[in-house]
Every structure is written in structure tokens, then in C-alpha cells.
Amino acid sequence: MNILLISANMETMNMPPLPLGLASVAAAIRRAGHDTVLINLMFEEDTNRAIRSSLEDFRPHVIGVSVRNIDDQNMEHTRFFLAPVREVVAICKNMCRAPVILGGAGYSIFPESALGYLGADMGIQGEGEAVFPALVERIARGAQVSDIPGVYLPGRPAVGRSFEKTLDDLPLPDPGLLIPPGDDTRDLWVPVQSRLGVRWTALFARPAQSREDRYEYVQLTGS
Numbered sequence: 001m002n003i004l005l006i007s008a009n010m011e012t013m014n015m016p017p018l019p020l021g022l023a024s025v026a027a028a029i030r031r032a033g034h035d036t037v038l039i040n041l042m043f044e045e046d047t048n049r050a051i052r053s054s055l056e057d058f059r060p061h062v063i064g065v066s067v068r069n070i071d072d073q074n075m076e077h078t079r080f081f082l083a084p085v086r087e088v089v090a091i092c093k094n095m096c097r098a099p100v101i102l103g104g105a106g107y108s109i110f111p112e113s114a115l116g117y118l119g120a121d122m123g124i125q126g127e128g129e130a131v132f133p134a135l136v137e138r139i140a141r142g143a144q145v146s147d148i149p150g151v152y153l154p155g156r157p158a159v160g161r162s163f164e165k166t167l168d169d170l171p172l173p174d175p176g177l178l179i180p181p182g183d184d185t186r187d188l189w190v191p192v193q194s195r196l197g198v199r200w201t202a203l204f205a206r207p208a209q210s211r212e213d214r215y216e217y218v219q220l221t222g223s
Contacts, residue, residue: 001034001035001061001062001136001139001140002034002035002036002037002058002059002060002061002062003026003029003034003035003036003037003060003061003062003063003064003136004036004037004039004054004055004058004060004062004063004064004098005022005025005026005029005036005037005038005039005063005064005065005066006038006039006041006051006054006063006064006065006066006088006092007019007022007038007039007040007041007042007066007068008041008065008066008067008068008084008085008088009041009042009066009067009068009069009081010041010042010047010084011042011068011069011081016042016188017068018040018178018188019038019040019066019068019177019178020173020178021066021104021105021128022038022064022066022103022104023038023173023174023177023178024129024170024171024172024173025064025066025103025128025129025132026038026173026174026177027129027171027172027173027174027177028128028129028130028132028133028170028171029132029133029136030174031133031171032133032136032137034133034136037054037058037060038177039051039054041088047088048087048091051088051091051092052091052095055091055092055095055096056095059096060096060098061098061139061140062098062099062101062136062139063092063096063098063099063100063101064100064101064102064103064128064132065085065088065089065092065100065101065102065103065104065118065120066103066104066107067082067085067102067103067104067105067106067107067114067118068081068104068105068106069081069105069106070082070106070109070110070114081106082106082114082117082118085118086117086118086119089102089118089119089120090119093119099121099122099139100120100121100122101120101121101122101123101124101132101135102114102115102118102120102122102123102124103123103124103125103128103132107123107124107125108125108126111123111125111152111157111158112152112157115152115153115154116154121153121154122135122145122151122152122153122154123151123152124150124151124152125150125152125158125161126150126161126162126163127150127162127163127164127170129164129170129171130162130164130170131148131149131150131151131162134148135148135151146159147159148162149161149162150162
């Protein structure tokens with residue numbers, strides 16, 4: 001199947017982060033035998049044109065949209081980031097019949113509310129490297145998807161959650177999906193996580209909601 005992945009983040013508030021999480025999902029989808037194209041809207045001058053061109057040229061069977069942030073966490077002058085993502089979803093649904101699946105750190109904070117506001121077909125809360133390929137496989141067979149842990153449908157919450165026991169089993173992202181065209185990459189930042197989750201619940205720590213009280217490490221090696 002053709003899987004189009006869209007990194008919907010267009011903000012460079014403090015730094016232009018690369019879509020490391022979505023590229024990891026892309027690697028997992030490719031490992032499952034599917035063709036994958038990833039477009040990063042942060043580096044597109046005309047985002048609508050980039051989306052339309054990808055839809056016309058690639059003709060995806062499934063579309064994944066990554067939601068990085070809900071807002072800028074500025075309590076004095078808050079900026080809401082989901083309105084542009086809703087436009088992305090609308091373009092996809094108007095141009096093709098492929099189901100649109102949401103995911104990402106921002107989506108995982110408010111999965112039910114974000115799914116309703118953005119108007120997508122379904123969403124994945126939490127890690128998508130294992131859940132997304134499983135979801136695509138069900139969609140390809142025309143099978144039921146509501147029983148997959150972490151998958152939200154409109155008006156129907158997910159059945160449980162899905163966590164990888166060993167993060168080292170997950171595929172690494174393809175660098176070719178991360179680096180945008182052009183030679184000037186001096187201002188790019190690569191996000192690195194050596195662990196996931198928190199030991200204690202904190203009201204101010206939104207990322208804690210994506211892993212509950214689990215605490216996972218990644219084995220780091222180097223020469």
C-alpha cells in the first residue's frame with residue numbers, strides 16, 4: 001500500500017525540529033512492506049501545493065498526519081496550533097478517499113478532542129511504530145480496527161494502550177526522510193530521547209500523559 005505521512009508542524013518558535021518520530025513510523029511502515037512518502041510542511045513555502053502534489057502523484061491508500069503541538073504553552077498570549085492542521089486534514093479528505101490517521105505527541109495529549117476538532121477518520125495515541133503498521137494491515141484487509149490498543153475512532157475511545165517493552169526493537173529513522181532538500185542545514189535540530197515517561201505524575205508535565213507512569217530507556221552505543 002502507498003502510505004503518505006505528513007508532518008504538520010509549521011512552527012519554528014525556538015528551533016526548527018526534524019520530525020524524528022514520524023520518520024521512525026515511516027521506517028516501521030517500510031519494514032512492513034509498504035511504500036512510504038514523508039513530507040515536512042515546515043520546509044514547504046506553499047504547504048497546500050505540497051500536499052496536493054503529493055496526493056496527486058503518490059495516490060496514497062492511507063494518510064498519516066503528525067500533530068506535534070496543541071499550543072505554544074504561553075499563558076499570556078496563547079497561540080492555538082490545531083487550526084492549520086485541520087486545513088491539512090480537510091485538503092486530504094477533499095482530494096482523496098484514503099483514511100486520515102492522526103498521531104504525534106500533541107495529538108496524544110487530547111486524542112478524543114483533537115480527533116473531533118480536526119475531522120480525521122481515526123487517531124493513534126502514543127507510540128505509532130508498532131500500532132500504525134498493524135492498523136494499515138487491518139485497513140488493507142477491510143477488517144475491524146476498533147480493538148487495536150491506542151486507536152481512537154470518532155465517538156469511540158481507544159481500547160487500552162500500547163507500549164513497546166523494548167525500544168531497541170523499533171527501527172531507526174531513515175536520515176533521507178529527515179534532512180530537507182538543500183545544502184544549508186546549520187539551523188536544524190535533531191531531537192534525541194534516551195528515555196520515555198516519568199517516575200511521578202506532574203500536572204505541568206504534559207508529555208507524561210503520553211506514557212502514564214511507565215519509564216523506558218534506550219540503549220545508546222557509540223565508538
